[in-house]
Amino acid sequence: EIVLTQSPATLSLSPGERATLSCRASQSVSTYLAWYQQKPGQAPRLLIYDASNRATGIPARFSGSASGTDFTLTISSLEPEDFAVYYCQQRSNWITFGQGTRLEIK
């Protein structure tokens, strides 16, 4: 099983700041990685797929990148509605998710 490790567990930032969330795979997943946002009481929402492709309707402030087994989700300038939990997911070998990063208001 491919294990995805997300860091940090919690990230405290202010609106307007830049957020950088990380996801490391235990083995190569090529670029077969997605990012989701989940707010309390809601279902997850697809943000990024295949490491760097924004899903339909996702604002340009969200971007994804990859370097080997390390993946990054960047939010260029935080809006109040961006504070949520973020999960990465790989599809290279079945499907697994990371444990999540909570992005909270500082």
Place this chain on the structure above:
Amino acid sequence: QVQLVESGGGVVQPGRSLRLSCAASGFTFNTYAVHWVRQAPGKGLEWVALISYDGSNTYYADSVRGRFTISRDNSKNTLYLQMNSLRVEDTAIYYCARGLGGTYWYFDVWGRGTLVTVSS
């Protein structure tokens, strides 16, 4: 609008069975693969099962293989999950999710979920 609505959750004793349903609307259901994904209370996400657009192929997580069965009725635009031999650790919100077109191992549309509680 594109929508998935789950139903059928509830409280069930260990060892018993439950069937979940997911009604799809707003898109051509029979052209998309669909999944079940679950989330234990306060925990992360776990993929459960996938069924191809025509029902000819199914895939399961190791944790549910042999106990759960995913199926679909394209004439009713409905997805199902038959859960047998339920365990306490199956307690979770169960989401149905549409596979992203062309790369169906990602999830681009989600329902709001239905809560399954397995407890004696």
